[in-house]
Amino acid sequence: MDWNPQQYLKFGGQRLRPAHDLLARVTGTAPQHIVDLGCGTGTVTAVLRARWPDAHIVGVDNSKPMLQRAQAELPDVSWEFANLAEWTPSGPADLLVSNAALHWLDNHPTLFPGLLSHLRPGGVLAVQMPAQHGAPSHQIGYELAESARWRGRLSGLVRRQPILDPDEYFALLRPLVSSLDLWFTEYIQVLTGDNPVAEFTKGSFVGAWLSALPSDEAREFESDYRQQVAAAYPVSGDGVTLFPFRRFFLVAQR
Ligand SMILES: C[S@@+](CC[C@H](N)C(=O)[O-])C[C@H]1O[C@@H](n2cnc3c(N)ncnc32)[C@H](O)[C@@H]1O
Numbered sequence: 359m360d361w362n363p364q365q366y367l368k369f370g371g372q373r374l375r376p377a378h379d380l381l382a383r384v385t386g387t388a389p390q391h392i393v394d395l396g397c398g399t400g401t402v403t404a405v406l407r408a409r410w411p412d413a414h415i416v417g418v419d420n421s422k423p424m425l426q427r428a429q430a431e432l433p434d435v436s437w438e439f440a441n442l443a444e445w446t447p448s449g450p451a452d453l454l455v456s457n458a459a460l461h462w463l464d465n466h467p468t469l470f471p472g473l474l475s476h477l478r479p480g481g482v483l484a485v486q487m488p489a490q491h492g493a494p495s496h497q498i499g500y501e502l503a504e505s506a507r508w509r510g511r512l513s514g515l516v517r518r519q520p521i522l523d524p525d526e527y528f529a530l531l532r533p534l535v536s537s538l539d540l541w542f543t544e545y546i547q548v549l550t551g552d553n554p555v556a557e558f559t560k561g562s563f564v565g566a567w568l569s570a571l572p573s574d575e576a577r578e579f580e581s582d583y584r585q586q587v588a589a590a591y592p593v594s595g596d597g598v599t600l601f602p603f604r605r606f607f608l609v610a611q612r
C-alpha cells in the first residue's frame with residue numbers, strides 16, 4: 359500500500375486522541391528503550407519523546423513516505439524501515455507502543471506473543487487498533503470491493519476481521535503477563551467538510567485499495583463508495599457529520 363501522509367494527517371487530531379488515552383494507562387514506568395511499532399508520520403513518537411525525554415526511542419514502519427515525514431519532524435529518534443511481521447529489536451525493550459498499526463498485520467496469535475518476548479521483565483506492550491470493521495464506513499467498502507464489479511481487483515485486499523475478539527487476546531496473553539488491561543472506546547467524531555467519512559477512510563484502508571487500482575478505476579470505485587457513505591453518514595442541520603469510531607485498547611505488562 360502507498361500511504362499518503364497528507365491524507366492521513368487531515369484528521370490528525372482525531373487519530374491522535376486514542377494514543378493519548380492509551381498512554382494515560384501506561385503508568386509507574388520509566389522506560390529507557392521504547393519502540394513505536396508502525397510509527398507512521400511520527401505523531402505518536404513525538405508524544406513519547408515529550409513524555410520520556412531521556413529514553414532511546416526507535417520508530418519502525420514499512421512506508422517510506424510516512425517515515426520520511428517522521429524523520430523530518432523528529433530527528434532525535436532512530437527510524438527503522440522494516441516489516442513488523444519479521445521485525446526483531448536490537449535488544450530488549452521497556453515499552454512497545456503501537457497506535458493504529460497492528461490491525462494491518464495478520465496472525466495475531468503469533469504476532470502478539472512474539473512482541474511480548476521482546477520486552478524485558480516488567481516491560482509494557484501498549485496497543486490501540488480500530489475496531490470499526492462492523493460499522494457502515496467499513497462494511498460499505500467491503501461489500502463494494504467484493505461486488506462482481508470489483509472482486510477481481512480488490513477482494514484479496516479486504517480484511518473483514520482485522521483484529522481478534524477481546525476474549526481471544528485475553529486467553530492468548532494472560533498466561534504470559536503479570537497484568538492485562540483490555541477495553542473499547544467509541545469516539546463520536548464530529549467532522550466537517552464534504553463527505554468527511556470518505557475522506558477519513560481514504561487516509562487508511564480505502565486509500566490502500568485506491569492505490570492498487572489504475573487511476574480511472576480508482577475514480578470509479580471512489581465515486582461509488584463516496585455516494586453510499588454520504589447516505590449512511592448524513593450531514594446534520596448545522597453542517598457537521600457525526601462519525602462514531604470504535605477502537606480497541608490493550609496494555610500488557612510482562
Ligand atoms: C494508520 S497508520 C498509524 C501511524 C501512527 N502509529 C499514528 O498513530 O499516527 C498505520 C501505519 O502502520 C504501518 N504499517 C502497516 N503495516 C505494517 C507492517 N507490516 N510493517 C511496518 N509498518 C506497517 C503503515 O505504514 C502506517 O504508517
